[in-house]
Amino acid sequence: MKIRSLLLAAVAVLPLLAACSGGKSDKGGADRPITLGFSQVGAESEWRTANTRSIKAAAKAAGIRLKFSDAQQKQENQIKALRSFIAQRVDVIAFSPVVESGWETVLREAKAAGIPVIVTDRAVDVTDDSLYTTLIGSDFVEEGRRAARWLIDDMKDRKGPINIVELQGTVGSAPAIDRQKGFHEVIDADPRFKVIRSQSGDFTRAKGKEVMEAFLKAEGKNIDVLYAHNDDMAIGAIQAIEEAGLQPGKDITVVSIDGVKGAFQAMMAGKLNATVECNPLIGPQLMDIVKKVHAGQTVPKRIIVNESVFDRSQAAAAFPSRQY
Amino acid sequence: MSARFKQLSGHTLFWPLLTLALLLVANGIFNPGFLALQWREGHLYGNLIDIVNRAAPLILVSIGMTLVIAVRGLDISVGAVLAISATVAAWMIGGALVVDHGVTTAVTRLPMPVAIAGALGVALACGLWNGLLVVRAGMQPIIATLILMVAGRGLAQLIGGGQILTIYYPPYFYLGNGFLLGLPFTLFVVAAIYALTHVALNRTALGLFIRAIGVNPVASRVAGIRARLITIGLYMFCALMAGVAGLIVSSNVKSADANNAGQLLELDAILAVTLGGTLLTGGRFSLAGSVVGALIIQTLTSTIYSVGIPPQVNMVVKAMLVFAVMLLQSAEFRTTVRGWLVRTERRA
Numbered sequence: 001m002k003i004r005s006l007l008l009a010a011v012a013v014l015p016l017l018a019a020c021s022g023g024k025s026d027k028g029g030a031d032r033p034i035t036l037g038f039s040q041v042g043a044e045s046e047w048r049t050a051n052t053r054s055i056k057a058a059a060k061a062a063g064i065r066l067k068f069s070d071a072q073q074k075q076e077n078q079i080k081a082l083r084s085f086i087a088q089r090v091d092v093i094a095f096s097p098v099v100e101s102g103w104e105t106v107l108r109e110a111k112a113a114g115i116p117v118i119v120t121d122r123a124v125d126v127t128d129d130s131l132y133t134t135l136i137g138s139d140f141v142e143e144g145r146r147a148a149r150w151l152i153d154d155m156k157d158r159k160g161p162i163n164i165v166e167l168q169g170t171v172g173s174a175p176a177i178d179r180q181k182g183f184h185e186v187i188d189a190d191p192r193f194k195v196i197r198s199q200s201g202d203f204t205r206a207k208g209k210e211v212m213e214a215f216l217k218a219e220g221k222n223i224d225v226l227y228a229h230n231d232d233m234a235i236g237a238i239q240a241i242e243e244a245g246l247q248p249g250k251d252i253t254v255v256s257i258d259g260v261k262g263a264f265q266a267m268m269a270g271k272l273n274a275t276v277e278c279n280p281l282i283g284p285q286l287m288d289i290v291k292k293v294h295a296g297q298t299v300p301k302r303i304i305v306n307e308s309v310f311d312r313s314q315a316a317a318a319f320p321s322r323q324y
Numbered sequence: 325m326s327a328r329f330k331q332l333s334g335h336t337l338f339w340p341l342l343t344l345a346l347l348l349v350a351n352g353i354f355n356p357g358f359l360a361l362q363w364r365e366g367h368l369y370g371n372l373i374d375i376v377n378r379a380a381p382l383i384l385v386s387i388g389m390t391l392v393i394a395v396r397g398l399d400i401s402v403g404a405v406l407a408i409s410a411t412v413a414a415w416m417i418g419g420a421l422v423v424d425h426g427v428t429t430a431v432t433r434l435p436m437p438v439a440i441a442g443a444l445g446v447a448l449a450c451g452l453w454n455g456l457l458v459v460r461a462g463m464q465p466i467i468a469t470l471i472l473m474v475a476g477r478g479l480a481q482l483i484g485g486g487q488i489l490t491i492y493y494p495p496y497f498y499l500g501n502g503f504l505l506g507l508p509f510t511l512f513v514v515a516a517i518y519a520l521t522h523v524a525l526n527r528t529a530l531g532l533f534i535r536a537i538g539v540n541p542v543a544s545r546v547a548g549i550r551a552r553l554i555t556i557g558l559y560m561f562c563a564l565m566a567g568v569a570g571l572i573v574s575s576n577v578k579s580a581d582a583n584n585a586g587q588l589l590e591l592d593a594i595l596a597v598t599l600g601g602t603l604l605t606g607g608r609f610s611l612a613g614s615v616v617g618a619l620i621i622q623t624l625t626s627t628i629y630s631v632g633i634p635p636q637v638n639m640v641v642k643a644m645l646v647f648a649v650m651l652l653q654s655a656e657f658r659t660t661v662r663g664w665l666v667r668t669e670r671r672a
Contacts, residue, residue, distance in 0.1 A: 043583050049487040070486070072477070072583055171635050200635035204584050205488075205577040210378060214629030217357070217371045232488075236577055243501065245365040262490065 034294050035065045036287075037085030039095035041122075042073040045203055045232045046260040050324025051096070051121065051280035058283025064290060073170070075099055082106045086113045092290045094118040096137075099172045100125040107131040116293045120286060122174035129301070133293050136286060136303040138278045140175045143257050144182025146276045146309050147227060151255055152190055154273065154311075155225075160192025162224045165215045167201040167208055167237060169229040176200070179229045179257060196222065201233040208233030212240035221246075228256040231263035231275055238271050249273055249312075259310060261322050267315035274311040280324055336601045339653045340616040343599070347623045355630060367503035371626055377576075379622035380510035381406070381569035385589060386596040386614040387521055388562030392465075393597055395537045395555050396606035397458060401469040402566040402593055404476025405450045406586030409570030411480040413443035414489035414580035417496055432493050439496075440571060447567025448560050450476070455556030473590065480582035490579045500576030510572055514615075517568070521611060534558070538606030592621055595646065599653060620649065 036059060043049055052068075059066035067090060069081035075098045085093050086109055093115050097103060103124045110117050111131055121137040155162060164187070169176030180198075187193045197215050201208035208228065215223065226241070226248075228234035234256035241248040248254050248271040256263060259277035266272035282305055292299050310318055351358040351371075361370040385402045392399045418433030434442070450472055457468035491497075502509040525531035536544040537551045545551040566586070574580040598604065599620055600613025624645050633641050651657050 043481065043486045043488065046488055046490075052486065070481075168635055171638075197632055198635070199629060199632075200638070202584075204581060205579055206573065206581070206584065209577055210625075211629055213374050213378075214371070214626055217374065218355075218630040218632070220357075239501075239578070243365075244369065 033063055033065045034092065034290060035067065035088075035090040036290050037067045037069070037081070037088070037090035037093045039069045039071055039078050039081040039085070039093075041071055041078075041096050041098050043070065045230060045258070046262060046324060047230065047232075047258045047278065047280050050260070051282065053324075054281040054283035055286060056283070058287045061284075062287035062291070064287055071098055073098055075102060079106050082110065086110055086115060089113070090115065091294055092116050092118065094120055094286060094290065096121040097124050097174070099170075100174045100177065101172070104128075104131070118286070118289060118293065120282060121280075123178075124174075134289060134299045134301055134303060136282060136289060136305070138305050138307060140178030140278075141182035141185075143175075143276045143278055143307070144179040144184075145186045146182075147179070147255050147257060147274075148183045148186035150274050150276070150309055150311070151187065151193075151225060151227070151253070154253065155192075158192070160194075162193050163219070163222050164193060164195045164225040164227055165212075165219065165223050166195050166198040167211060167226070167228040167233045168198060169200070169203045169233075171200050173203075175257075176203075176229055183227060193225075195227075201228070201236070203230050203233060205232045205236035208236030209240045210236075212237035213243075216240060216244045216246075221251075223252055226252055226254045226256075228254070231256045231258040231260045231266075231272075234272060234275075235262050235266060238266060242271075247271075259322070260324055261319075264310070264315050264319045264322055267310070267312045268319065270312065272312075274309060276309050277307040279305045279307050336610045336613055337616065340600050340613050340620065343649050343652055344616055344620050344623065347620060347627065351623070351627055351630075355627070358627075358630060363506070367506045367508075371630065373508060375619065375622045375626050376511055377508040378626070379618050380508070380514050381572050381586075382589065382592055382596060382622060383514050383615050383618040384517060384565040384569045384572075385562075385593045386600070386618045387518065387611060388558075388565030389590075389593040390597050390600070390602050390609050390611055390614040391521075391534060391558045392562045393594075393602055393604060394534050394606055394609035395551075395558055396541065397465040397555065397559065398594070398604075399454060399469045399559060399562045400466060400590040400594075401450065401454060401472035401476055402562065402569075403586035403589035404473050404480070405447050405563050405566035406570040406573065406589060407480040407580075407582050408450065408476055408483070409443040409447045409567035410574035410580040410585045411484045411489060411582050412446050413439050413496075413571055414491050414574050415483055416442050417491055417493050436493065436496055443571060444564060444567045447563045447570070450566075451560035451563025452556065454563065455559035458559065459552045459555050477582060480585075484580060484582045486582075488579050488581045491574065492578075496575055497578055498575070500572045500574070513568065513572070517565070518611065518615065525611070530554075534609075535607055538609070593618075596621055599649065601653075624649075 038055060040052055041048060071078035071081060078098055082093060093110055100123060104126055107117060107126060117132045119132050119135045123135055168180060196219060199211045201211045226237055228237060234254055238248040238254060241252055246252060254272045255274045257276045257278055259275045263272055263275040289299055358371050361368055361372060389399060416434045416439035417436060454469050454472060457463045458465050498509060504512055533549050533554055536549055541551055573585050596617035597614045599617030600610050602609040602613060624642055628638055628641055
């Protein structure tokens with residue numbers, strides 16, 4: 001009820017506002033800047049911060065008015081933000097979903113209001129594909145596969161069993177689900193490897209460290225490999241490994257995903273073995289698509305960002321050009 | 325049941341300590357190696373050390389929370405104050421890692437003592453704000469501190485520019501990672517603060533005053549106790565504890581995360597205080613009980629990690645354990661159980 005009355009109020013006020021700004025009320029008005037409502041997950045990692053910066057900078061450069069909302073890693077905040085964007089009648093909504101499921105209702109509301117929705121970075125799980133226009137972002141399953149392939153290649157001369165501990169991301173989030181899936185797809189085919197422990201570190205350093213400490217106590221020297229769903233957890237876990245008197249990167253091979261600056265520093269110090277890049281600098285690409293979508297052009301349903309894998313031999317060379 | 329046992333079980337600390345002991349024993353049985361301690365890299369190493377080290381921030385906050393609750397207050401802003409303190413410290417120490425001809429050097433923005441004093445000063449100011457809202461503006465404590473709980477994280481993000489601030493200054497890491505005489509340095513911080521608080525409460529009239537205010541604020545004021553001043557002071561103490569916890573947390577992970585540091589800490593602290601036998605209605609409190617309560621919570625968390633419970637059901641398992649612990653601690657529940665036992669005995 002509340003939302004409906006808000007909507008009504010917004011609709012009632014809109015023509016007035018438009019009249020003030022020169023009487024251009026139809027959507028395609030060329031001299032009226034496009035308004036983009038963007039709902040971000042939060043600021044849980046360096047990666048996310050770079051993602052936010054890129055989007056803000058690109059919006060400014062493209063002359064798009066950006067309404068930015070930080071969900072602080074809570075789905076209810078994000079749904080609230082999307083509803084307020086709908087009430088404010090923004091031209092395009094973009095959001096990076098905290099978790100995969102539970103978006104049907106709010107996306108239906110956006111569709112009913114005629115506002116195109118772009119999903120960035122993480123996928124949503126909806127039965128009706130037409131609820132969003134396009135998904136721009138990385139392929140997390142592929143990232144998981146790449147991490148596994150790098151590991152198999154790195155360990156090709158080693159005999160089994162090779163014990164892996166896994167630090168998962170936030171339970172239920174797309175990157176956590178997909179990075180686990182992709183990794184297992186590849187690694188399970190090689191009988192030498194075995195994932196002996198898997199626990200959530202919530203994508204944060206503090207949790208990554210805490211969980212790794214417990215793994216080390218429980219498994220001791222059995223751990224050969226640490227696979228972390230993001231660099232920050234790996235950075236936290238590296239501290240735990242050092243405090244246990246082991247050498248990260250040597251006694252325990254560490255591979256993680258994202259490619260943040262901290263990971264490159266850790267690689268240069270020899271503590272991290274490899275990181276699979278997950279490019280957060282999608283701002284310019286996103287703004288392009290926002291413009292296209294707003295102009296009514298068709299865009300592909302899935303747009304993938306360019307990415308690669310870095311290991312220690314490339315770290316020092318690549319470090320200066322890293323932006324996040 | 326012997327009189328000796330009755331006397332023993334009547335002690336405030338009996339049930340919290342028994343719970344902690346049961347948890348540790350159960351871990352020792354089902355989880356071999358959990359209780360093992362080793363000497364590694366010049367310090368003790370093992371799950372028990374981790375538990376103490378990890379519980380340190382929670383213990384400190386629980387000590388502060390105990391005293392606030394003792395005067396019928398509540399401070400749910402401790403998590404946010406922790407985040408503010410961590411961010412202020414991280415920002416003031418600065419995060420510049422200068423790479424010059426392949427040599428990396430850590431550069432601080434301000435000297436470390438200034439940063440620590442600054443962070444604790446900000447925490448004290450937060451406590452003053454809470455205290456004034458409760459005492460001067462007459463707000464309900466839960467609402468008064470809710471303001472800072474919500475706004476505080478925003479404030480912390482503002483200071484940190486919405487980013488995780490990484491600290492590149494090794495001396496600062498000692499606070500949360502260092503070892504003294506083979507034990508974590510945080511343990512000494514906690515012990516010192518606990519001892520000071522204990523002395524202040526028991527060797528001066530402060531403890532008596534706090535109990536009096538908790539039992540009847542009006543009567544204690546009429547009797548000449550400066551109830552308002554003491555209450556404001558306790559809110560400031562509680563915030564200061566959260567501030568010290570913030571320093572420990574940021575030092576431990578070498579960064580400050582305004583969004584996640586100290587998340588849900590207020591609830592854990594209230595749980596720890598309750599587990600320790602402090603009445604939420606004020607008047608009766610136990611500092612030592614709160615410390616044990618905090619240790620129980622951290623032991624639960626460590627247990628979950630080392631047993632290898634799938635992450636999807638972590639929360640449920642933790643909730644069930646907390647439920648069992650609370651039942652064990654409830655005098656009423658124990659009486660009921662005893663009633664059943666007596667009845668079945670008679671029938672047999």
